[in-house]
Amino acid sequence: MDLAIEILLLVPPAVYLGFAIAVATAFLFHVFVGHRNRTGMYYLPFSIFGFLGGATFASRFGLNWFVYGDLALLAGLTGAILALIMAHMLDS
Numbered sequence: 001m002d003l004a005i006e007i008l009l010l011v012p013p014a015v016y017l018g019f020a021i022a023v024a025t026a027f028l029f030h031v032f033v034g035h036r037n038r039t040g041m042y043y044l045p046f047s048i049f050g051f052l053g054g055a056t057f058a059s060r061f062g063l064n065w066f067v068y069g070d071l072a073l074l075a076g077l078t079g080a081i082l083a084l085i086m087a088h089m090l091d092s
Helices: 003-010 013-032 040-061 073-091
Strands: none
Touching: 013 040, 013 073, 040 073
16 A cells, blocks of 8 residues: 555544634635635634644543534634634734
């Protein structure tokens, strides 16, 4: 088997799901809120790191609301949305 495929198989599915949700959140935020002089790619790192921060916070403190497998979706979405709002305020 190819080395790249083996590496992709080592990554837990929760990482892929979290990344997909963070990307979707960033672009939906851009569609509904961020039509100024920024592209959707501007919001992408804020959403990814916000989702990561929110999910890490939830797992660290045992917040288990709307958990899917190992991924705390509600806390991750909350973190991503808060990070996107801060990025939008920085852009103002």
